[in-house]
Amino acid sequence: MKIRRIWEIAFSRFLRVKKGQTIVLTQYHVKTSYQDEFLEVLDRYAFSSLQATGNAMAEAYYERGDSCIMWMIERWSSSAFYKENKRTTATKAVGALVEIGMAGPVETFFLQELELFSREISRDALTIMLFVDVKAGTEEHFKSINRNLMPALQKSPGLLLFQLNQVVNHKTQFVIYKKFNNWDTFQYHLKEPALDPVMKFLQTSIKEYPFENGYHHLIQFGQL
Numbered sequence: 001m002k003i004r005r006i007w008e009i010a011f012s013r014f015l016r017v018k019k020g021q022t023i024v025l026t027q028y029h030v031k032t033s034y035q036d037e038f039l040e041v042l043d044r045y046a047f048s049s050l051q052a053t054g055n056a057m058a059e060a061y062y063e064r065g066d067s068c069i070m071w072m073i074e075r076w077s078s079s080a081f082y083k084e085n086k087r088t089t090a091t092k093a094v095g096a097l098v099e100i101g102m103a104g105p106v107e108t109f110f111l112q113e114l115e116l117f118s119r120e121i122s123r124d125a126l127t128i129m130l131f132v133d134v135k136a137g138t139e140e141h142f143k144s145i146n147r148n149l150m151p152a153l154q155k156s157p158g159l160l161l162f163q164l165n166q167v168v169n170h171k172t173q174f175v176i177y178k179k180f181n182n183w184d185t186f187q188y189h190l191k192e193p194a195l196d197p198v199m200k201f202l203q204t205s206i207k208e209y210p211f212e213n214g215y216h217h218l219i220q221f222g223q224l
Contacts, residue, residue: 022076023111030068034101048090054081061218111165130176131214133207145197152194158185
């Protein structure tokens with residue numbers, strides 16, 4: 001019953017996802033000895049945030065291949081609601097564990113959403129995130145080719161969510177966030193002809209090659 005209720009909350013929040021919201025992406029590189037504790041405390045934080053006023057999404061992940069690297073992805077209707085949520089017991093519990101359980105510094109990225117496409121998302125959707133740092137002067141071109149790609153993405157089978165985000169105060173840095181039905185639809189997506197301009201850009205106009213090094217396969221845990 002609890003799992004069903006949490007899923008209902010998460011799905012109701014999904015219906016509120018829209019452009020213009022405050023998006024916060026946080027990475028935790030956790031010590032192995034504190035892994036289980038972090039899984040539990042981030043789960044509680046996500047559940048608490050989902051019930052908070054102004055929240056549109058709170059999802060906790062670990063990376064496939066290295067479960068000590070964890071991510072929290074949040075959407076809030078404004079930065080004021082995000083800051084207000086910092087006062088909660090769940091937030092303070094995360095902070096207390098960070099003081100003793102980190103293998104590296106916490107990294108927080110505030111994102112400006114540029115493009116958004118979404119469908120109803122299943123519980124077991126495949127989540128892929130790509131960090132892209134483009135060469136200076138190519139930012140607008142990268143935005144343009146992704147903008148032109150949107151009509152094709154809306155017809156792409158198995159693609160449930162696409163977001164193109166720019167890191168606030170770092171104009172060359174972008175984060176692409178996608179959800180798919182499964183691994184096969186992700187592989188099919190990479191071979192779509194409409195994606196050719198983006199793939200060509202990623203092979204010629206980023207600061208560090210290969211672009212595949214920027215991929216993160218995320219596995220959601222906790223509330224789902």
